[in-house]
Amino acid sequence: MGLAKRIIPCLDVDNGRVVKGVQFVDIRDAGDPVEVAKRYDEQGADEITFLDITASSDNRDTIVHVVEQVAGQVFIPLTVGGGIRTVDDIRRMLNAGADKVGINTAAVHRPEFVREAAEKFGSQCIVVSIDAKCVSGEGEPKKWEIFTHGGRKGTGLDAIEWAIKMVEYGAGEILLTSMDRDGTRDGFDIALTSAICDAVDVPVIASGGVGNLDHLADGIIKGKADAVLAASIFHFGDHTVGEAKAHMASRGIEVRRMAAKPAE
């Protein structure tokens, strides 16, 4: 026994509404972050991540209200990413009820921000999000680069070196997304995931590409990740979080059970 491997559904939120279609048949309002978060909590999600994709800075406060409302009804850890650029942004999210914040672009622009954030609030609530893309050619040793702007803009930063640096600066977790796999349903980039997991000694959350339950288990067993994040596989009702956990357990992974085992 040790720490259970975590399953984390991720919700994209735009102007306070869940987007990218959550398709539960029996949910009253699939655009309501509270309704959706409650459903995932009931299914056994170990955390919930909100990615704020609100484009207009005028509407940034909507995510604060979302977090406040969810935190009043869902009593598991909440992470908020997207648009976190200042210490004040972090404070507002934590005060609203977030347990962790995800820092992505702002870390690339100014790595010191991660250090300042970790010193101010503790590493345990600082997740650095890394969007990586394979840049090595066929037959070459694998190499991944950090990309921003949804995978459109290269930075020249080597993903493994960057992950190590971010942990040195105080990141408490790494949320690793393969931009090659994101949205493909082909499974995690296992080589990337295991390379990052071998390089750092903080928990790594694998993300990008989940299409079936074996992909989730592979991320843990082959990728060595501590947690797996997925969106569409849960949103579209293909599988519940409970089914995902049962499958992971059948492959020998320790997961948090919602009901205790009978006394032995």
Added chain:
Amino acid sequence: MAEAVIIDYGIGNIRSVQRGLEKVGASVQVTSNPETIASAERLVLPGVGAFEDGMRGLHESGMIPAISEFVETGKPLLGICLGMQMLLNQSEEHGLHAGLGFIPGEVKQIPNKINDSGIRKIPHIGWAALENKTGQSAWDSTVLKDINLGDYFYFVHSFMAVVKNDMDVLARCEYEGLKVTAAIQKENVIGLQFHPEKSGVFGLKILNAFIHDF
């Protein structure tokens, strides 16, 4: 209505604890007023952050004598995470610092080496199953009375409680071969290393027991 007073000493995420207590039906007051603390029905000492900052916060607002006075009444005090660690005698987090001393023991860094081979990731962050040495019945008439051996709770910490007397330990969890103190109790003073307010329905069961049965 069952009442609970949360001690506000300037650090940590108090609102999550408040919301959890309210969810289970408590009327919650958040305060740094010593008189309110001394006369509370039930007291909750939350906390995320560094031990030294936490103790300094309690000192500077003059709340320590009030907390001691409260404990003398026999009414229940619940410490959560850093709040639990401060119930002990001392901590070695960033130098040696005195704690409240309600339960004999000290706070030590979680060793990041597993024998000589592996690395134990710090902080200890995630869901771990509760266990104890003597079986389920040990939790009867404690805040864990509605919890089963093997239920999971959410932990986030880098330091751990090393309690002097085994009898004060209610629950442990295992972390890469290390037994980590998860819940402690000495008479009316209770401590939880994990976050009941972030541990889903099982966490709420603990808060419910604290509010309605103590």
